[in-house]
Amino acid sequence: MSAGPKIVLDRVTKRFGERAILNGVDLSIEAGESLAIIGQSGSGKSVTLKCILGLIQPDAGSILVDGESVIGLRGKDQERVRAKFGMLFQGSALFDSLPVWRNVTFGLTQGRSRDTAHMKKVAEENLERVGLDGKILNLRPNELSGGMQKRVALARAIAPRPEIIFFDEPTTGLDPIRADVINDLIVSLVEDLGVTALTITHDMASARKIAHRVAMLYDGRIIWEGPQDRLYDSGNPYVDQFVQGRADGPIR
C-alpha cells in the first residue's frame, strides 16, 4: 500500500469530437476521504468518474490509484485495479431480467461456483445494510420503487467490499427521508469501513452531509475545492451561483 493519496488526477483532458469536455482536471483524494463533485448538467462529472474507472480513455493527463497509473490497463492488471472499485451508476443500472439477489451478487459470481443458498444469504446481508428486507430477494427490479432500486444498486456496489466507492447521484429521485438514509449509509461506509468515496451530486444537503471536501467542475476544470462547511461561504462567484441555484451570475 502506497502512502500517497488514494486517487490523483493530473491535467486530465477528454474531448468528444470537437467538444472538449475535460480540459485539465486536477484532483487528489486521500485514503478514507469522502469527496463530492458538483457541477452543472453536462459539465463532465460522469465522464470524470468513467475515466477513473477505466470505462473511458482520457486524451491526455494521468490518473493514479494507489500510486499506479490506471490509464490503458488491460487483462489481469485491469481486473486487479477494478477489484478495488465499487460503483453506483446514475440511474441504478440493474438487470431487470435477473432477480434482486442475482443483481446484488453479480460482481461476486463471475468465475466462481454458484452456491445459490450462499449467494442469497450474501445478498440478504447486503440488502440489510442498505435497509432493505430479505423478502425482496426473488423479485425483479422492475417490481420495486425507484428508491428501492437505488438501494439494491447500492447493495450491489458494496457487496464485494471495495476500497473505493463511486456514487453517481445517489440521492436523485428519492424522497428526502430515503435520500437521508442513503446519506447515512455513505457516511457509515466511510467512517466504519474506511472506504474512500467519490460522489457526484446535485443535492447540496447530501454533499454537506456525506463529504469531507467538495470540488466544483466548471468549463472542464476543477475551479474550486474546499471543506464541505465552506460550500455556502466559498468566496467563489461560480460556486455561490450554483449552490444558491440562481439563474443570473457568471454561469450562463
Ligand SMILES: Nc1ncnc2c1ncn2[C@@H]1O[C@H](COP(=O)(O)OP(=O)(O)OP(=O)(O)O)[C@@H](O)[C@H]1O
Ligand atoms: N461516450 C460519449 N460520447 C460522446 N459524448 C459524450 C460521451 N459521454 C459523455 N458525453 C458528453 O460529455 C458531456 C458531459 O457528460 P457527463 O455525462 O459527464 O455530464 P454530467 O456532468 O455527468 O451531467 P449530469 O449532471 O446531467 O449527469 C455531455 O455533453 C455528454 O453528452
Ligand SMILES: [Mg+2]
Ligand atoms: Mg452525470
